[in-house]
Amino acid sequence: MIQITFVEHGGTHHTIDIPEGMSLMQAAVNHNVPGIDADCGGSMTCGTCRVCVPLDAQPVTGERSSLEQQMLEFSGLDGSGVRLSCQLVARPEFNGLRLQIPESQV
Amino acid sequence: MTQNNRERVVVVGAGHGGGLTVAFLRQFGYAGEITLIGEETVLPYQRPPLSKAWLKGEVSQESLALRPPAFYVDQNIDLHLGVRAERIDVQARHVVLASGQEIPYDHLVLATGAHARTLPIPGVQLSNVMTLRTLVDAEHIRSALGPGKKLIIIGGGYVGLECAATARALGVEVTVLARAPRLLERVASEPVSAFLQRFHESKGVTFRLNAVIEAILGDTRAECVLLTDGTQLSCDAVLVGVGAIPTASMAQAIGLRCDDGIVVDADCRTSDPHIFAIGDVAKRPHPLYGRELRLESVPSCMEQAKRVAACITGREPAAAEVPWFWSDQYDLKLQIAGLPFEADETVVRGNPDEAKFAVFHLRAGHIVTVEAINAPPEFFAGKKLIGSGKTVAGDKLKDSTVPLTDLAA
Ligand SMILES: Cc1cc2nc3c(=O)[nH]c(=O)nc-3n(C[C@H](O)[C@H](O)[C@H](O)COP(=O)(O)OP(=O)(O)OC[C@H]3O[C@@H](n4cnc5c(N)ncnc54)[C@H](O)[C@@H]3O)c2cc1C
Ligand code: FES
Numbered sequence: 001m002i003q004i005t006f007v008e009h010g011g012t013h014h015t016i017d018i019p020e021g022m023s024l025m026q027a028a029v030n031h032n033v034p035g036i037d038a039d040c041g042g043s044m045t046c047g048t049c050r051v052c053v054p055l056d057a058q059p060v061t062g063e064r065s066s067l068e069q070q071m072l073e074f075s076g077l078d079g080s081g082v083r084l085s086c087q088l089v090a091r092p093e094f095n096g097l098r099l100q101i102p103e104s105q106v
Numbered sequence: 107m108t109q110n111n112r113e114r115v116v117v118v119g120a121g122h123g124g125g126l127t128v129a130f131l132r133q134f135g136y137a138g139e140i141t142l143i144g145e146e147t148v149l150p151y152q153r154p155p156l157s158k159a160w161l162k163g164e165v166s167q168e169s170l171a172l173r174p175p176a177f178y179v180d181q182n183i184d185l186h187l188g189v190r191a192e193r194i195d196v197q198a199r200h201v202v203l204a205s206g207q208e209i210p211y212d213h214l215v216l217a218t219g220a221h222a223r224t225l226p227i228p229g230v231q232l233s234n235v236m237t238l239r240t241l242v243d244a245e246h247i248r249s250a251l252g253p254g255k256k257l258i259i260i261g262g263g264y265v266g267l268e269c270a271a272t273a274r275a276l277g278v279e280v281t282v283l284a285r286a287p288r289l290l291e292r293v294a295s296e297p298v299s300a301f302l303q304r305f306h307e308s309k310g311v312t313f314r315l316n317a318v319i320e321a322i323l324g325d326t327r328a329e330c331v332l333l334t335d336g337t338q339l340s341c342d343a344v345l346v347g348v349g350a351i352p353t354a355s356m357a358q359a360i361g362l363r364c365d366d367g368i369v370v371d372a373d374c375r376t377s378d379p380h381i382f383a384i385g386d387v388a389k390r391p392h393p394l395y396g397r398e399l400r401l402e403s404v405p406s407c408m409e410q411a412k413r414v415a416a417c418i419t420g421r422e423p424a425a426a427e428v429p430w431f432w433s434d435q436y437d438l439k440l441q442i443a444g445l446p447f448e449a450d451e452t453v454v455r456g457n458p459d460e461a462k463f464a465v466f467h468l469r470a471g472h473i474v475t476v477e478a479i480n481a482p483p484e485f486f487a488g489k490k491l492i493g494s495g496k497t498v499a500g501d502k503l504k505d506s507t508v509p510l511t512d513l514a515a
Contacts, residue, residue, distance in 0.1 A: 029172075029173070030173060030174050030177065032129050032132060032133050032173070032177065032181070034133050037408060039404050039405050039408055040154070040404070040432060041152045041154065041155070041170075043154070043155075043158075043159070043432075043434060044439075045432040045434070045439060045441055045482075046405070046432070047482075047486065067482070070482040070483055071482045071486075073482070073483045073486070074482075074483045074484075074486035074487040074490065074510055075486050076486070076490060106424075106427060
């Protein structure tokens with residue numbers, strides 16, 4: 001199991017054990033974590049599953065694909081660590097990752 | 107606010123909207139009892155993949171579920187699946203199930219969705235004439251598809267076109283019959299329907315527009331479709347995709363205000379203050395458009411589920427969202443935001459021949475709709491501009507060399 005912590009905008013933490021291969025969006029949704037709506041269920045059309053990866057963990061989560069890049073470019077929230085959590089698939093190296101959930105996904 | 111443990115919410119319809127309502131209630135800290143009643147036998151699931159990834163066999167049934175089975179146990183949600191709610195007793199404030207069981211409520215949420223429209227023509231009852239709304243329908247369709255099979259799709263809407271794309275990927279011969287002179291006549295602009303028609307044709311789909319169907323012929327199974335001009339088209343299966351009708355009969359029976367759906371206010375309340383309605387069945391006033399709309403989309407039912415959960419728990423509701431919708435066909439990603447009411451200018455940005463473009467519709471210099479094909483930046487920039495109501499210059503918008511940042515600033 002890979003342990004991931006989602007931190008709500010207000011500071012509330014949700015620490016979840018995730019099996020390898022599951023997307024972080026799916027894990028958050030399964031645990032009803034507030035702030036990850038994921039309207040499109042992971043088909044990369046909605047942009048409502050955004051999370052912010054802290055600077056030191058960015059080498060672990062890797063680069064955005066070009067489509068993910070396009071999805072984030074004008075989403076109103078495009079800092080360097082912002083990712084679509086449906087595109088982050090749990091790997092052992094992710095263990096201990098802390099992800100910040102934005103105030104709003106709209 | 108509402109932390110009264112004895113309070114009871116009952117949700118009728120365990121589809122997308124019903125499933126989200128119970129999830130948001132718990133997310134917002136609702137501590138009372140929650141009962142979810144659904145006619146389908148499975149847990150709430152996502153319908154969009156039924157015409158796309160699931161139909162193609164790319165994703166599992168498990169992945170369609172809105173929440174895993176353990177969620178309903180952990181969150182203490184009382185499930186009644188595979189059972190129909192028959193009627194509502196507004197005086198006694200309970201719902202009567204087909205089994206005779208009475209379920210009392212303090213707040214009732216109707217999330218009964220919509221059901222597939224059929225055609226008033228001979229032959230629609232034949233076993234291989236299908237519609238698509240549920241997982242059971244989708245299983246039926248999937249078993250009818252295979253290399254070399256001939257599928258006739260009646261209707262040129264999104265669901266029909268998505269099934270056409272999926273069926274082609276599975277090697278099926280596809281003919282789409284539409285009564286209108288163009289595809290997606292009521293829901294997409296002319297440049298988008300023209301582009302999609304060409305794209306589908308390049309993938310081998312045959313279209314017959316302005317087609318009027320006389321009958322579907324066959325003994326027990328459909329063997330051919332007969333048009334009023336005498337043309338006979340042979341087939342192995344027929345998919346009727348001519349839209350959906352809101353499932354409002356239970357609401358009508360108790361005299362709730364209905365008009366092509368259950369009429370609700372901005373808080374999703376019906377004409378009975380104890381009863382809410384959301385999703386495909388609800389017709390609501392939209393502040394961005396100043397009119398009543400019944401939207402059939404996941405984002406709209408998500409927004410309404412959140413709104414109801416906020417109302418019941420006494421939370422400040424979120425601001426109204428710009429309506430949007432998506433569709434996937436082949437490797438085309440369609441994202442549409444806004445509604446094209448009273449647009450007076452249409453601008454195309456990008457190149458349809460490269461299958462990467464966006465059509466913007468403006469009214470008095472404001473963007474009211476964006477239809478983006480393989481163009482997520484245009485979609486998100488457009489959606490933001492619809493929401494902000496900022497004025498943009500059509501000639502700048504049309505010029506792909508003018509960066510979107512200069513428009514969306
Ligand atoms: C094939 C297909 C593809 C789609 N693709 C997209 C897409 O790409 N993007 C998008 O945004 N939207 C899409 N949609 C639309 C989206 O799925 C709907 O808007 C959404 O499901 C609406 O949710 P709902 O809860 O209102 O209705 P539903 O999800 O239909 O749920 C209603 C439920 O209520 C149950 N019910 C009805 N009456 C009773 C009763 N009396 N007692 C008990 N249960 C009852 C029904 O059995 C059903 O399970 C698609 C729809 C379909 C069918
Ligand atoms: S879930 Fe829609 S983009 Fe990630």
